[in-house]
Each structure stands twice: as structure tokens, then as C-alpha cells.
């Protein structure tokens with residue numbers, strides 16, 4: 001199973017506000033790519049463009065899954081999810097009054113994912129034993145770290161090939177950030193996923209990323225072909241590491 005994502009020269013705007021400016025990047029099959037950038041630089045906007053929630057004003061977004069290339073621009077979010085693309089959204093967007101299991105099951109609405117519901121639920125509970133213990137608990141009464149696990153589990157319930165993760169570290173204590181990042185790497189390995197992860201937390205992101213891009217004002221300002229190359233970049237040192 002091979003799945004890759006290609007973004008070519010994408011512009012996007014909210015009315016008169018230009019949010020993406022000629023963004024090009026790729027995520028090859030089986031890679032974990034970090035999309036780095038501080039607040040307001042366009043990370044979420046790019047995720048929204050990939051998922052069909054915002055239409056780029058220019059450029060091309062395509063995925064190649066098992067040798068078949070599909071253009072995403074102009075397709076509905078439902079079609080895009082059905083191709084095998086899932087997101088763990090910024091702020092998690094869970095249903096606080098519903099139980100853990102109900103939230104997980106809501107991730108399996110993708111048609112192709114329905115037959116595998118029991119298998120994926122089992123897999124989720126194996127990856128997150130704590131969620132199994134808490135399967136009947138209302139999500140709103142759980143800790144931030146546990147809620148992030150529910151959000152990750154929900155994304156996996158739709159049996160994706162490409163996983164988008166938007167700022168998993170937001171709102172979590174440092175120890176939970178580290179655990180969440182490790183879980184993403186574990187899920188990726190077990191499920192053979194291709195991952196694009198937006199993060200502001202440079203140190204945590206490069207623990208699991210193969211490569212990365214730095215977005216500044218909606219533009220890719222730097223591309224690092226390894227975590228070391230990212231750490232050596234002047235831009236990263238200045239903006240993220242305070243050096």
C-alpha cells in the first residue's frame with residue numbers, strides 16, 4: 001500500500017486575506033513530514049485545502065494511492081476522506097458529551113471503513129489501553145492528553161492511508177506532548193501511514209519527522225531534508241530555538 005501527497009504552487013485566501021502563497025511540498029509514501037511554523041503562518045489553512053474545506057485560488061493538490069493519482073482541488077471533503085485521508089484537527093474537535101467509544105465510532109463514517117469497524121476499534125483499544133478502560137466515559141470529562149488520544153483513535157477508525165495531524169501539542173503539558181508524538185509514530189509504523197504533521201513545537205516534531213518545511217507568512221521559507229538540516233537552519237534557530 002503506497003500513498004503520497006503532492007502540493008504544487010498553492011495559493012489560498014480568506015477574502016482579501018492571503019493565507020498561502022505558492023506553497024509546494026510533498027510527502028512521499030511512508031514518510032512523516034513536519035509542517036513547521038509559528039501561529040498564523042498558514043499551517044491549518046494548508047490542511048483545510050488538502051481536505052477540500054477551503055478551495056485554493058491557484059495550484060494543484062494531488063494524492064497517489066496504490067499507483068492511482070487523484071486531483072483533490074474541487075472535490076468535496078467527503079470524497080477526499082473516502083480516498084483514505086484523515087485528519088486529527090487542531091483543538092481536537094471531539095464531542096464532549098459523547099462517550100469515548102461513540103467518538104471513536106464517529107470516525108468510521110467513511111464507507112470503506114465500515115466493514116473494518118470491529119478490527120479498528122480493537123486496534124484503537126490495543127494502542128490506547130486507557131481508552132478501553134474509559135470507553136463509556138464522556139470525553140469532556142477526560143484530561144487533555146486522553147482527549148488527544150481519542151482524537152488520534154478517531155482518525156484511525158476511518159482506516160486512512162494518509163494522516164494529517166494539526167498541532168497535536170496544543171494545550172498539552174510537556175510530558176503529554178512527548179507521549180502524543182510517540183503515539184503518532186507508533187500508529188504510523190503499525191498502520192503503514194504517510195503523515196503530514198503541523199507543529200509549532202520544533203523539538204517534539206523533529207523527534208519523529210523524516211523531513212520538514214517551515215512556513216512563514218504562508219510561504220515555504222525553508223525545506224530541511226533531515227531533522228539535522230532543520231535544526232541547522234538559520235530561520236529555525238532564530239524563530240524557534242532563540243539562538
Ligand SMILES: Nc1ncnc2c1ncn2[C@@H]1O[C@H](COP(=O)(O)OP(=O)(O)O)[C@@H](O)[C@H]1O
Nearest residue numbers: 014017019037038039040041042043044045046
Ligand atoms: N477563517 C478565517 N478568516 C480570515 N482569516 C483567516 C481565517 N483563518 C485563518 N485566517 C488567517 O490566515 C492566516 C493563516 O492562518 P492559519 O492557517 O490558521 O495559521 P496556523 O495554522 O499556522 O496558525 C492568518 O493570518 C490567519 O489570521
Ligand SMILES: [Mg+2]
Nearest residue numbers: 043044090167
Ligand atoms: Mg493552526
